[in-house]
Amino acid sequence: MTTFSNVSLFVQCLVDNFYPQVGDAMVEIFRRLDLKVDVPLAQTCCGQPAFNAGYRKTARKAARHFIDTFASAEVIVCPSGSCVDMVRHHYPDLFADDPVWQARATQVAQKTFELTEFLVDVLGVINLEARFDGRVTYHDSCHLTRHLGVARQPRALIQAVRGTELIEMADSDRCCGFGGTFAVKYADISTGMLAEKVANILATEAEVVIGCDLSCLLHIQGMLSRKKLPVRAMHIAELLVQK
Amino acid sequence: MSAIRTEAYCQAAREGMADPVLQKALSGFQHRVAPATAQRYRRHPEGPQVRQMAHAIRMHAVEHLDTLLPRLADGILARGGQVYFAADAQAAVAYGLAVARRRGVRQVVKGKSMVTEEIGLNEAFQDAGIAVVETDLGEYILQLAGETPSHIIAPAIHKTRKEVGRLFAEKLGIPYSEDPPTLTQAARAALRTQFLSADMGVSGCNLACAETGHITTVSNEGNIRMSTTLPKVHIAFMGMERVVARLADHALLFRLLSNAAAAQKMAGYISYIGGPRADFQADGPEEFHLVIVDNGRSRILADPEFREILCCIRCAACLNVCPVYGKIGGHAYGYAYSGPVGAVVTALLVGLDRAKHLFFGETLCGACKEACPVEIDLPRLLLALRHRWAEGRADDLFRGGGDRLEALVMRLWGELARRPNLYQGARHLAVAGQQMLPAEEGRITRLPPPLHGWTQARDLPRLARRRFVQRWAAEQARGEGGR
Numbered sequence: 125m126t127t128f129s130n131v132s133l134f135v136q137c138l139v140d141n142f143y144p145q146v147g148d149a150m151v152e153i154f155r156r157l158d159l160k161v162d163v164p165l166a167q168t169c170c171g172q173p174a175f176n177a178g179y180r181k182t183a184r185k186a187a188r189h190f191i192d193t194f195a196s197a198e199v200i201v202c203p204s205g206s207c208v209d210m211v212r213h214h215y216p217d218l219f220a221d222d223p224v225w226q227a228r229a230t231q232v233a234q235k236t237f238e239l240t241e242f243l244v245d246v247l248g249v250i251n252l253e254a255r256f257d258g259r260v261t262y263h264d265s266c267h268l269t270r271h272l273g274v275a276r277q278p279r280a281l282i283q284a285v286r287g288t289e290l291i292e293m294a295d296s297d298r299c300c301g302f303g304g305t306f307a308v309k310y311a312d313i314s315t316g317m318l319a320e321k322v323a324n325i326l327a328t329e330a331e332v333v334i335g336c337d338l339s340c341l342l343h344i345q346g347m348l349s350r351k352k353l354p355v356r357a358m359h360i361a362e363l364l365v366q367k
Numbered sequence: 368m369s370a371i372r373t374e375a376y377c378q379a380a381r382e383g384m385a386d387p388v389l390q391k392a393l394s395g396f397q398h399r400v401a402p403a404t405a406q407r408y409r410r411h412p413e414g415p416q417v418r419q420m421a422h423a424i425r426m427h428a429v430e431h432l433d434t435l436l437p438r439l440a441d442g443i444l445a446r447g448g449q450v451y452f453a454a455d456a457q458a459a460v461a462y463g464l465a466v467a468r469r470r471g472v473r474q475v476v477k478g479k480s481m482v483t484e485e486i487g488l489n490e491a492f493q494d495a496g497i498a499v500v501e502t503d504l505g506e507y508i509l510q511l512a513g514e515t516p517s518h519i520i521a522p523a524i525h526k527t528r529k530e531v532g533r534l535f536a537e538k539l540g541i542p543y544s545e546d547p548p549t550l551t552q553a554a555r556a557a558l559r560t561q562f563l564s565a566d567m568g569v570s571g572c573n574l575a576c577a578e579t580g581h582i583t584t585v586s587n588e589g590n591i592r593m594s595t596t597l598p599k600v601h602i603a604f605m606g607m608e609r610v611v612a613r614l615a616d617h618a619l620l621f622r623l624l625s626n627a628a629a630a631q632k633m634a635g636y637i638s639y640i641g642g643p644r645a646d647f648q649a650d651g652p653e654e655f656h657l658v659i660v661d662n663g664r665s666r667i668l669a670d671p672e673f674r675e676i677l678c679c680i681r682c683a684a685c686l687n688v689c690p691v692y693g694k695i696g697g698h699a700y701g702y703a704y705s706g707p708v709g710a711v712v713t714a715l716l717v718g719l720d721r722a723k724h725l726f727f728g729e730t731l732c733g734a735c736k737e738a739c740p741v742e743i744d745l746p747r748l749l750l751a752l753r754h755r756w757a758e759g760r761a762d763d764l765f766r767g768g769g770d771r772l773e774a775l776v777m778r779l780w781g782e783l784a785r786r787p788n789l790y791q792g793a794r795h796l797a798v799a800g801q802q803m804l805p806a807e808e809g810r811i812t813r814l815p816p817p818l819h820g821w822t823q824a825r826d827l828p829r830l831a832r833r834r835f836v837q838r839w840a841a842e843q844a845r846g847e848g849g850r
Contacts, residue, residue: 135835135836139835140834140835140836141794141830141831141834142828142829142830142831143828143831144831144833144834144835144838146835147835147836147838147839148835148838151839163835163836163839165787165836165839165840166787167787167836168783168784168785168787168790169784171781171784173780174777174780174781174784175750176731176750176753177753177757177773177777178750178752178753178754178755178756178757178758179754179757179758179774179777179781180754180758181758181781182777182778182780182781182784183781185781185782185784185785186781186784186785188785189784189785266730266731266732266733266734267733270732270733270734270736270737271733297734298690298732298734299690299730299732299734301690301730302730303729303730303731303732305727306727306728306729306730307820307821307825308817308818308820308821309727309728309820310377310380310724310727310728310820311820311821311823311824312377312380312381312384312823313380313384313691313694313695313728314730314820315823315824315825316384316694316695317690317691317694317730318824318825319824320690320694342827342828343825345826345828346821346825346826346827347824347825349808349810349825349826350812350824350825350826
């Protein structure tokens with residue numbers, strides 16, 4: 125097992141603002157692994173919303189702030205595939221015409237990991253001694269599975285939870301229709317895609333849908349709640365600390 | 368040029384989603400073709416690198432069009448064919464019409480071709496009193512119905528066999544049937560007479576070969592070969608990027624094209640055409656013309672950020688996996704090209720402002736890039752279009768008008784993102800403000816404009832009273848934080 129003295133959390137803005145309990149779960153996971161946790165208080169947002177909407181000047185502002193905030197971190201762990209994709213793959217490109225910042229961006233990019241890839245690939249941990257009695261299904265978020273290539277790791281972690289039965293849904297890696305501002309600007313198309321995702325979730329008869337990205341989970345939960353369906357969305361970090 | 372209806376994206380998308388026949392057809396088609404295509408990609412002897420190899424071949428060709436196209440033209444001229452470089456749609460159509468008039472053409476048979484949709488060839492011919500008959504079965508159905516293609520490879524995917532049965536009964540005068548073989552036979556019989564009486568054949572070109580000086584057409588129905596060999600005159604139209612350097616490159620690319628388009632090992636008919644009928648040949652036209660169409664492609668070539676889209680070989684694999692296309696169908700894209708590739712190509716051909724819904728109305732999920740046989744980074748191109756639209760510089764070849772209000776909001780947001788205290792302050796306001804919104808069991812059920820789209824069919828959780836970061840700071844202050 126690779127050892128680190130200190131893990132810095134980038135909790136991601138949706139966790140920070142809407143679901144602080146996912147941040148608590150991350151802290152608990154690392155405590156159980158005897159790793160010291162640090163949460164830089166100046167953290168805000170990685171800049172992805174602006175970047176995806178075409179506003180790269182704004183995205184660069186957010187990126188510079190992120191790089192400053194996490195420059196001294198030993199390793200950065202984030203509970204979101206799309207934010208890690210932003211930092212790892214788009215930060216270096218954002219500073220293509222600025223060698224100093226590009227070097228700093230690349231340095232930060234190389235030490236930023238998504239939670240499940242960090243646990244499984246970097247730390248070599250699969251079993252966190254969690255227990256959850258129930259049937260769950262897993263949603264592959266787009267950036268995590270296609271841009272970071274992480275699909276096996278979360279499944280291994282889920283399958284190691286005692287009492288949990290993982291039932292695969294059809295088209296688990298098909299987009300849920302969130303897509304940032306797309307969900308608001310193209311609400312009809314977005315909810316059409318979401319309805320398909322929710323139908324696939326329901327077909328598994330699982331009680332919980334697990335994911336690694338709060339953006340998708342917020343989106344999916346939004347329709348589950350609206351339709352008062354007996355399924356709830358849960359971030360994998362929360363599952364991994366169930367006792 | 369053909370009609371551009373890209374501005375109506377949202378309305379057309381709603382219509383597509385409200386059409387149960389289309390929904391069933393799209394879902395069935397995507398689930399049938401996409402997994403089979405992905406599986407076949409794994410069986411190429413070149414191994415997992417096969418798509419990168421194809422990308423390199425195409426990119427090399429795109430970057431050497433200045434030498435490859437003259438080489439192609441020389442080969443065709445040497446065999447007695449004629450070559451015309453058309454700067455735009457009007458020039459391409461005018462050339463085709465001039466040839467038709469000179470030869471007194473009254474009837475044309477056509478093999479399926481996207482570029483002729485792009486330049487609006489059929490409409491121009493029909494306006495000139497020349498009858499044009501599409502001979503691809505799907506295209507033929509649409510022509511009889513007076514509709515446009517909704518998929519690059521399966522143009523009539525949105526029609527059911529019952530609809531086709533009624534259409535054929537009405538237009539071809541056959542007894543009603545919904546049996547596909549019966550309907551196909553009826554179409555073949557009707558088309559056979561057209562092939563024999565046509566004065567001119569029109570085709571596209573899947574991929575030309577510079578080394579040998581041939582264009583190549585691919586089909587599974589044999590109709591293109593009929594269209595190009597039976598009439599006295601054959602005109603082929605090709606986008607200027609549809610060429611590769613060597614014959615050896617063709618083998619790989621046609622294997623991948625067949626794989627990507629229809630999960631086939633190889634398509635049924637692949638024809639190499641390099642000129643009119645030679646003395647030693649029994650079949651073929653007296654005249655052969657190749658029209659190489661620019662129509663905005665030089666501009667794309669001149670822009671290093673967008674050049675990659677010219678690698679596209681129009682296989683439609685990206686349509687077959689796209690979750691957005693799978694919901695809205697091809698007509699929503701409002702132009703000859705649909706799906707992820709359409710979102711990029713159309714915007715570059717018709718202008719960013721006119722086509723902005725196409726490249727903003729996608730989720731960047733990345734399925735298209737994984738399915739592309741020449742591994743075009745479509746998500747990167749969509750992001751680049753958004754960037755040019757929002758922040759394009761005056762000297763950019765492609766730019767959009769942007770949105771001043773949105774730009775202002777983004778700038779403010781950027782200031783918040785880099786000033787944690789301001790970020791915290793803004794959040795306080797939002798937490799206070801959200802109390803005024805209608806909610807149920809702690810979840811917001813109605814958001815005000817411009818965010819109201821979210822709550823159309825989804826709830827939104829309320830902002831937590833305190834951020835995680837605040838809670839952490841408080842715990843640290845109490846000495847209970849991380850060890």
